[in-house]
């Protein structure tokens with residue numbers, strides 16, 4: 250079976266700073282991969298490359314069988330045009346640390362904006378599906394609320410519904426709970442757990458080790474732009490083989506020690 254994501258020795262530089270130094274990894278359909286690692290290790294950059302927000306400088310990155318940002322002909326690569334990139338990106342939903350909802354639109358309007366404006370979906374049908382999605386994230390009663398009337402956790406759940414509205418094959422989450430008050434984290438993780446149980450393919454950058462242990466099929470520990478260790482959560486989180494992984498986990502699991 251073709252993996253949904255396949256990274257082959259990918260490199261990314263910002264000027265002289267090399268942030269990704271030859272990353273290899275695969276995510277199969279219906280798999281949940283969690284990326285963990287210290288600040289600056291390249292986790293967000295990797296997600297952003299997968300979602301066309303950054304371009305890799307070397308190596309090959311495939312999403313859903315398509316080479317991200319390029320067309321291959323023989324040995325040569327041709328950069329894709331905006332329209333072709335937009336077509337590739339439709340398979341991918343992304344949820345950021347900050348939810349960035351449109352403040353002047355209700356929860357439901359935020360969810361249906363892209364399906365109606367980008368995909369040209371019929372508004373009545375989009376509304377119906379939007380309501381189903383808000384129900385799925387536990388916000389059926391908030392469709393008329395504006396972002397400012399919602400808690401951070403509720404806004405993040407609207408952001409998840411908004412990403413799902415484009416019917417992605419892959420969902421990327423970049424520290425989706427780290428901007429939330431602690432008491433609001435559980436609801437968002439609950440929605441993500443359910444999504445995983447429903448078979449969504451997901452890559453999640455997170456410091457929530459309990460979530461990673463319970464939900465991930467695989468965990469990748471990144472440090473300094475490389476994948477130091479990859480394996481099942483039991484292996485990487487419970488029995489890390491590398492000293493760098495052990496000291497990172499000690500810091501995350503006992504921040505006050």
Ligand SMILES: Nc1ncnc2c1ncn2[C@@H]1O[C@H](COP(=O)(O)OP(=O)(O)OP(=O)(O)O)[C@@H](O)[C@H]1O
Pocket residue numbers: 263266268286287288289290291292293294295
């Ligand atoms: N657009 C950019 N221009 C220049 N440097 C960048 C850019 N984006 C990221 N970097 C640098 O790349 C490195 C990796 O950043 P990245 O955000 O991918 O790490 P991260 O592991 O996600 O960290 P965090 O957990 O803090 O988000 C950092 O040193 C960062 O300063």
